[in-house]
Amino acid sequence: MTDSAGDGLTRLAPRRDSDLARGMKRAWRSLVAARWPVLALAILIAVVVVAIFGPAMSPLDPNRQNIMLRLAEPGAAGPRGATFWLGSDALGRDVLSRLLYGARISLLVGFAAIAVGGTIGIVAGLVSGYFGGWTDDVIMRLGDIQLAFPFILLAIMFLIVLGPGVMNLILVLGIGQWVTYARITRAQTLSLREKEFVEAARALGDGTAAIIFRTILPNIVAPLTVIASFNVASVILAEAALSFLGLGVPPSVPTWGSMLAESRDTLIANKWWLATFPGLAIVVTVLSFNILGDWLRDFLDPRLKERG
């Protein structure tokens, strides 16, 4: 069975391993040629490693307060012979340890919110685009209604009602993203549902669910991947903003956004390390996701790059 439908789209047949390997090689060559994405990828791998192994790497308990050692400068002596390499915060907690733990929450929120929003949006977009008619109208108008509200206002409203917490944060940020995925998926589905290979699947007796999820979905993964890579960055920023407003996670849970928020009262007193390090972590991570997303878009859709 061939993998080509004559229009460059993927068919049901599994890819041969050699195809996959060839694709990976091409991607790597493109990545290396572009240079900046390599650095971005390296940074993101480092952040993921920190997020996974943060607890083992943390020199101190990130939540252990020691108010007698509060606001210690970077490099100052910590408790029991330890060193506050990045200083201590207003409650004497180790900034480095909180930064390492914060990576976990920030990435967890970023990826989980995309998973929630992406799943809802993709399913809604597939259903909307495939069935059309009133189903399409209802789903798309719901999306329009949601887009009529500024997202951050909507998130604040939800979080005041639901209360802060990691799960609620993921839910709110995820729901805030579904419309983007739904619109792109719908547009792609509308064009694909009339293609010959979909007709062929229908003629072969595939059910509606099989056509939607096994025939159409694999063909729209590429643009969705690009959107998701950009979206992770914006969700991390949104988490930071909501935590900064005190609506993110409880005060004992370190996230980069909440660390930044806690630095407000001491910034005017020149305790620069409290804002600088979490701020840098957010900037570098978000920038890396954006650079990688940019490259991914060019790689998966070279026509865009040609158009400049």
Added chain:
Amino acid sequence: MTRTRLLAAAGASALLFGTTALATPPADTIAVGLSADITTFEPANISSRDNANIARHIFGTLYNITGEGVVTPDLAENLEISEDGLHYVYTLREGLACHDGEALTAEDAAYTFNRAKNPDNKFTGNTPGFVFSSIGFESAEALDDRRVQINLARKNPIAFGLIAEVYIHCKDSYEKMSLDEASANPIGSGPYRLASWTRGSEVVLEKVANPNSPAQMERIVWRIIPEASTRSAELIAGNVDIITNVAPDQIDAVNASGTAMVQAVQGTRRMYVGFNLSQPFREMPGGEAIQDPMVRRALQYAVDVPAICKQLLNFECVRATGIVNPPNANQSLTPYPYDPAMAEKMLDEAGWPRGADGVRFAIRFQAGRGRYLNDVNVVQAIAQYLEDVGLKIELDVMEWGSVYVPLIRQRNVGPLFFLGTGGALWSPLYDMTDLARVESGTNYTHWSDPRWFDRWADIAATDDPAAQRKIIDEMLQVFYDDGPWLHLYFQPDFYGVSNRVNFVARPDEKVYLFSTGLK
């Protein structure tokens, strides 16, 4: 430097200096930066200190009590109290006028009291919720144009001071307004009237034309600036003249600015962790444990209050021994020391040993964010101390105005909660009046110990100050031993004051600007 950069720098400088110049208050205006938002101008619904500070400039009271406890007349010039202590007759000054132009008479004063008591209005402010429930207010009546009589259900030695907190307003205007209209259109008799109110942003008061007015400035602008760093930055930039609640970590920056200094005052606000002892909270995790006075006493030993004061509030404090401010407290009581080993021993003896996971019991600890000095850090530090002796704390820090305050008003926070209640230095009974009755709106813990509540009748029954003092000390001993508060500290107040004004801070958090002017 390139021409572009030069232009950019010049533009930025012009913008910066231009903005600063535009925002500096004019010579006839004083600007104040407050940390908490204003919710109402309905005189019978006002309860928060920031709200009351603004309202007091609009509404007069019968008498004044200064921060040092000195009594001065305001709208009234004379008071007669009946033999049985149940009838207070105030004589108003001549020539008083409301902001609506009508004469202010005894009828207006009587109307003020009776309106606040009317259950149809469902008011929950300081007047009905604290003053009336404490003094047992029955009714008020105008005896003639200038004399108003206040009738009480029971004798109360500090009724005079409590009645002095009631904002007098004007009958004709208020009878014409709905309750909604009244909450935004105050008609009082004070030296200032409301010029504009932009919710969540600012309140502007303008001076009422009156040759006898004590007011110095033509306008007072109260700006709501919840974020402490922004308040300090605004003060340093000269955009406001006075700010409340300077964050302890910003004191040095303000003092080094050359434009303002911080005035530190030992305040009278009593900060504590309350134990909610009501039935619904008893059924929550940890709720049963804190019913036991021994557990509550054990937890007193678990928290290092002087360290919290010194490290997080930037001042040296002596830990509170109870509900009454130090000059009037039971002098035989010594503050609970920080002794975690004692706390653990007592918790073991009370039947709450550590489990296999090291936890004795879990409990929720609720607090509001941004109202009190460094409050979020203080509650986190307290939670850490309690966890150190084996409690598992679920810390729930909420938005202050719209989430925490409604819960507090319904006495529905806990099982542990962080709160501060305003106090005074002129009488121990004023501070104790929060717990005048089990059902008082200010008994947030639902504490009901008869060794406290039954003694109010004994106090009312005697006129002998020494006998009263003895009863007070006995009550405070009960409160110290088995009370519903984990005692913390009396909150210091840090006011940032611009060098251009002559404001002097009071110990009771009252920011009254009648006599404040430019230097």
